[in-house]
Amino acid sequence: MRRVRYDSPGGPLFLEEAPVPEPGPGELLVRCEAIGVTLPVVRKVTEGAEPIPLGGEIAGEVVAVGSGTIGFRVGERVTGLCFGHGYADFALLHEAMTSPVPDDASAVDAVVLVRSGLVALGALTAARPEPGEAALVTAAASGVGHLAVQLARTRGAARVVGAVSDPAKSGFVSDLGTDDVIAYGQDDWGDPVDYVLDAVGGELLTPAVAALAPGGRLVAYSSGGGTIQAYDLLVGAKSVIGFQMAHIARGKPELYERWRQELWHLFTAGSLKPAAHREFALEEAADAHATIESRSNLGKVVLVP
Template sequence: MRRVRYDTAGGPLFLEECLVPTPGPGELLVRCEAVGVTLPVVRKVTESAEPIPLGGEIAGEIVSVGAAVTRFRAGERVTGLCFGHGYADFALLGEAMASPVPDDASAVDAVALVRSGLVAMGALEAARPGPGESALVTAAASGVGHLAVQLARARGAARVTGAVSDPAKAPFVRSLGADEVVAYDDPSWGAPVDYVLEAVGGELLTSAVAALAAGGRLVACSSGGGTVQAYDLLVGAKSVTGFQIARIAREQPEKYERWRQELWRLFTEGVLRPAVHAGFALEEAAEAHREIESRSNLGKVVLVT
């Protein structure tokens, strides 16, 4: 089978031929049809001292199952987060991380919706949104952000603002239901909001906190780091909460599954529309990474095998 890997920090990425893996206890062997490309994986390629397996969201058909697997069988279609080598024709997926793909959904739909949607939904839940409140979503055109804009609207936000790196993304973000779109370097992000879903990190955290109304809540769900000044929180009685979806998956599997089912329900009802920026071939993985690094994507970047 084919697999993407790299040997030194920063790449380059290349295809290699290797043996099809054998599922161990609790694992599914999946023939990958689509693989989601994420910013955390792209960052690890450039920042990790040692090469790592290129994992991420995968979707496809189960070929075989390991011992102790009870929820799935060969021939079923699933999606989930692969922690090993996911940029491949075949990948191993832990049963606990797997979710069935409905018959009327494609593999590309699945990788664009489920993992990114879980992050967006979890961040929104952490913000504790109330009916009629206002929301701001950073990285609003990203794989997570474009779903967060739609979810905030579906949860009753009276006003949704999307923050983007490039003003050219504004028509796309407005098409998702955003009332306003601002660029990161705009001197003002408009009227203050009740909560911010922040998916960029770094220096943008300062602007995101400033965008909050008194008593507002910021949920940080980015791997980009950054620092928040305590004084900026104190003067407006504002708060910051960190959100990590992996912790929910490990410690609250019932909630994780409930959110997954809710995402598919919203998708089936047409409330949630995952957008795919481009479908790259497996051998074009380096180009897909460059698309993420340049922040030019509108929606999810996907590898199609």
């Protein structure tokens, strides 16, 4: 089979021939039909101390199962998070991290929706939204952000603002159902909002906190770091909440599954429309990473073997 790898931190991505892996106990071997590309993986390639397997969300057909596997069988279409080599024709999923793909969804839909949707829904839930509130979503055109914008509306947001790095993304974000779109460099972010879902961090935290109304909440789920001044929170009785998907996946599996079911329900009902920026071939993995690094994507970046 073909597999994407790299030899040194920041080094070029390339295709190699590798043996098809064998599923171990509780594992599924999946023929990959779609593979999600994420910012954390891109950062590990460019900034990590040593090479790592290129993992992430995958979707496809189960072609073999390991011993002790009871929830899935050969021929089923599934999606899940691969912790090993996922940029490949075939990859392994652990049964606990796998869910079925409905008949009316494509593999690309599944890769866009499930992991990114779980992050978006988790961050939104952490904000404790109330019907009629105003929401602001940063990185609103990203794989997670474009779903967070739509989910905020399903949770009753009366006004949804999308914040983007480039004004050229405004049309895409407006089509998602936002009331306003702003660019990060704008001095005026408009009327205050009740909560911010922030996937950017860094220097954007200061204007994001300033955009909150008194008593507002900012949910930080970015790996980009950043600092917030305590006085900026005190003066408006504002709060910051950290959210990490791994905490839910490891510690609250029932909630994780409930959120997955909610995402598929919203998809089936037409209330949640996953968008893929472009379908890259495996040999175009470097171009897919460059798209993420340049922040030029509109929706999820996906590899299709």
